[in-house]
Amino acid sequence: MLNGLSTTGYRLEIKINFPKLFNLAKPPSLKRSLLLCRPYRSSSFLPSVGELADAISREKHICIRSLDPAPVFQHLALEEWILSFLEEAVDLNNEYRVLLFYVNKPCVVIGRNQLIWNECDPSIITTARRMSGGGAVYHDPGNLNFSLFTPKHLFRRERGIEALRTSLQAEIPASLLRTSTFHDLFLSEKKVSGSAFRIARGCAYHHGTALFCSDLQMLSKALKPKEFPDFFISSMGASKSRRSFVANINDHYPNLKVASIIDGMAKFLGILICLQFCARYPKLSFNWSQFCVASRLEVYENPAHATGMNKHCLMWLSSLLNGSSAIIPNLA
Template sequence: MSKLKIFLSESLNPHLNLATEEWIFHNLDPSSQVLFLWRNDNTVVIGRNQNPWSECNLAKMKEDQVTLARRTTGGGAVFHDMGNTNFTFLSPKESYRRENNIQIIFDALKTFGIKGEASGRNDLLIPFADGPRKFSGSAYREKKDRAFHHGTLLLHADLMRLGNYLTPNPKKLQAKGKESVRARVANLNEISANLKHEEIVEAMIKSFENFYGGKAETEFLSMKSLHENQELKGQYETLSSWNWLYGNTLEFNQKMDEYLSLGFFDIHFKVDEAVITDLQIFSDCLYPHLIEAMTLALKGKPYTVDSIQQSFAGLYPQFVDLTSGLKELEAWISSQVEI
């Protein structure tokens, strides 16, 4: 019989929880059956190859103090709040069956009178009169000796907020790659009222142990764990870094235009790995030297508000008489860049 191991996160920090997944995947005994249960507070998690400027309303996220996180796995963008319970299974590759994990989840849900069904893709559904609705999405990965399956369970998530952060502002942004398809979703508490995270965790643990016929060793994780585990700390530092969150972005183009006191500005940015690799500024501004200086100052700089502001700081001494107009221009560009 495989050794059973359960990890329970006491932290709501998404970068720690995603780092824990990486540590589990790369460092744990591949012959073990592992279950990790966790949740994040106010977080948008994007897939490995997604563009945060395209998928997210970054300005709204900043305003509402919503954290951005990026998985190492593929898939679309999701919003996590305290109404989500997330699961991660690790199994030996030779004995891995997706159906086993689904059965563990379904057996846990039966405790609350919930009957789910699996779709042909990676989703778990609840049947409703107007058609099935998704309460869980998942993703998979594997190495030669282990298989990994993770996903989320919607307990009482604020589904209105989902649209607030996963719908970008209309900025005429053309990103390379497909946009995520939004599925019809439902919370489990629509079937079982007042369902709590602690209850689903307890039910998942019992179901996991019953399925494999043994008692699991349980370990609790928190931010203190970073001081005790160097591999975990290394994963955390990578997944919480600016370069991973924003720099790891495929090339995209952003167009912005506005009528300002200095004239009409139509700016085209070409951005690769969050760096402005090229830009064109079309304008009826009466100061062509300003346009040339702006182009030179911004090209090659990170695509961030701080970088934009630093670039403009170098322009003010050159165009003292245009200070008011420059401040307006800087504020407008910064509001479009968002981070």
């Protein structure tokens, strides 16, 4: 699990702790509104949507941290909300930069144009589909994720990976680090970071991974696709992931701290230190039900979003894979 975090190196820092659902016997449609904020602590800030939006609008260069492992759907929804807010409410002529760091519970995340059964077995691990392209990746608490949002006219695909590589070079010789044409990062010829991108109307983002101390055995198992009929795969036209040998950064450099990488990336991107945040935003509350509406959390949690199939297709596919006589369903 990632540790060694500090609060230095930022112009403004927000740390989000996602609240947990009550385990109450209520209809599923009501569950998401039954949420409590965690008690306020001096080291954790829990901004509401309005306060988070105000911070982004005021500061322009901002770092957001969500480093308590959370379900992947929450962080995909957070990315979606930030993108939507920047497009709708922020002057896109400004040179803003929003840098988001987050950690997910174990899961596989596939690209928007992929077929899930080409990439993993969704019956053994939580799966989600992101809105950006690229290939399938494994996330767990030993993997640091980052997303860099900028105006579309200032977007450079290499900027985020440059920030990560520069921060790593504080401890790792530059000769051991290599960036591929796909903006992946390799340490001693083993992949430690992958990238994906999304370009929207006026805003774009690059999100990537950084393997620090992930469970590589589980990674290998999770990214092993289920055996699938060849005729079905070939007919889908989905993009496939590029397979690479991977490594953990901490296996080679055990003293390298996540905090130093976060600080280094923020400084590289011009996000400077600022201590006014504590005084300006004391004891904030986090309105999760409001956030859910804004961020399309339900879309990401819906299994049909990850699989690309409705329940009728999934039932047919399940019977096909289990060797039963399968009839293509009538979806009318």
